[in-house]
Amino acid sequence: MKRKLALVLTGAMMVSTLFGCGGGSSQKEAGSSGTEAGSSGAEAAGSQESQDSEAKESAPSGDGVTLTLYCNADDLAKPYMQKIISMWEESSGNKIDQQGLDTDNAETIALTKFTTGDIPDLYVHFGNSNLKNFNPEENFVDWTDAEWVADIQDSVLPQATYNDRIIGLPFWEASNSGCFYNKKIFEELEISQPTTQAEFDAVCDKLLENGIQPIYMAAADAWPMLYQFALDPVLEAHPEYIEKLNADEMNYADIPEFKSMCEWFRSAAEKGYLGPNYASDTWDYCSEVLGTGEAAMMFCWDTWFDTDYDSESYDYTGEDFGIMPVFMGTCDEGTYEGGNVNLMMANKNGPNVEAAMDFINFMSVPDNYNVAFEGVSTAAVFKGQTTNVNSTQYEENKESVDKLIRASSAQPKIVGYNQNEGGKALLQLMSGSISVDECIKLIDDDRIATLKSFAQE
Numbered sequence: 001m002k003r004k005l006a007l008v009l010t011g012a013m014m015v016s017t018l019f020g021c022g023g024g025s026s027q028k029e030a031g032s033s034g035t036e037a038g039s040s041g042a043e044a045a046g047s048q049e050s051q052d053s054e055a056k057e058s059a060p061s062g063d064g065v066t067l068t069l070y071c072n073a074d075d076l077a078k079p080y081m082q083k084i085i086s087m088w089e090e091s092s093g094n095k096i097d098q099q100g101l102d103t104d105n106a107e108t109i110a111l112t113k114f115t116t117g118d119i120p121d122l123y124v125h126f127g128n129s130n131l132k133n134f135n136p137e138e139n140f141v142d143w144t145d146a147e148w149v150a151d152i153q154d155s156v157l158p159q160a161t162y163n164d165r166i167i168g169l170p171f172w173e174a175s176n177s178g179c180f181y182n183k184k185i186f187e188e189l190e191i192s193q194p195t196t197q198a199e200f201d202a203v204c205d206k207l208l209e210n211g212i213q214p215i216y217m218a219a220a221d222a223w224p225m226l227y228q229f230a231l232d233p234v235l236e237a238h239p240e241y242i243e244k245l246n247a248d249e250m251n252y253a254d255i256p257e258f259k260s261m262c263e264w265f266r267s268a269a270e271k272g273y274l275g276p277n278y279a280s281d282t283w284d285y286c287s288e289v290l291g292t293g294e295a296a297m298m299f300c301w302d303t304w305f306d307t308d309y310d311s312e313s314y315d316y317t318g319e320d321f322g323i324m325p326v327f328m329g330t331c332d333e334g335t336y337e338g339g340n341v342n343l344m345m346a347n348k349n350g351p352n353v354e355a356a357m358d359f360i361n362f363m364s365v366p367d368n369y370n371v372a373f374e375g376v377s378t379a380a381v382f383k384g385q386t387t388n389v390n391s392t393q394y395e396e397n398k399e400s401v402d403k404l405i406r407a408s409s410a411q412p413k414i415v416g417y418n419q420n421e422g423g424k425a426l427l428q429l430m431s432g433s434i435s436v437d438e439c440i441k442l443i444d445d446d447r448i449a450t451l452k453s454f455a456q457e
Helices: 005-014 038-046 049-058 079-092 103-115 129-134 147-151 183-188 197-209 228-237 239-246 256-271 283-291 353-363 366-372 392-396 398-404 419-431 436-453
Strands: 066-072 095-101 122-126 177-182 213-215 295-301 321-324 342-346
Touching (some): 066 103, 079 095, 095 103, 122 129, 183 321, 228 239, 256 436, 342 353
Antiparallel strands (some): 177 295, 177 321
């Protein structure tokens, strides 16, 4: 039965939260492990050698097919997106009609078009819970058996999965998210990288004793509280939580670790780990606070140091910072987070489905995506990706990142997960205006309201 999309337009706007740690230059572009391919990556890339030439030769030549592509305008403008599109057009003789949707309303516009039957040949969307509104099983090609699936990084593949089927090709920037710390300050104070929650708390205490704010958290903007870091390892260990939450059979209050996370936020504020002005701290001052050494740590993604950090204006450069796990009270060994990636999906019911599939297969060829991502500061989305530029932070602590990185789970998988509204509730908790239980209920009520708005007639 065709999903009735009109019902969920309001709900979609309610859930238009930041992806993972955000999207765009001032938010997280996406993230994944930069894990070396190793033998498995070599095998995956090797298994595609024959596919490489086939993909290059299989495209229709000169038949004049024009594919329609819907995508957020800002996302579509990315150099690697334009590069891969121009490469395929030149190789195939076909064209792609690029329709960039208004950045602030892209998802709502796309939903309206899908509701009226205006479904493009190609559609780009972050693989989060909102994707269900587009009825992937009915509208998009199933790629589960495609050869390129084996070439996707393990921390990225879950985001391309919908009801256990692969419904699009992840083709996006990536980053490694964690706790970034000032290596020089740590060295001066003889502080070692913590490996447990207790050690992390001890580090914060020592920084305070030496007059340094441990963590800068732009709590006034709500989303930078990034509480999904606390939930990802929990959801990885208990995938049934996601199913039960989305089936309205479970509440956040039923998850012990959710309470532990809230207690950590409250405790961190009370102990001064976030500084005296956390409630009014904004994202705009991240560079200044880290660059002057006012604060020693921040939860963020590594490509931020290339895209946003102003190394030339302050005492500390981007290379003065290292990466270590995030500790938020739920996972004793800490965690890193892979990010949310855009998926390129093909309309399986469209008149140009063969050409649309050919384009996606073309994108998946190592020779092609390595040209598109050459010199781009990003962690690898593909195991065969070699021309990207990994961050200094990742290269210096690669073993730890590769061991503890988790696929982003809360944002893409929980229907109604709201980074912004959750952050606002946590801020109230930290200020002492509500209790832990009241905080959990506020976050849960917002989730449930969105979940119910998604219900089918």
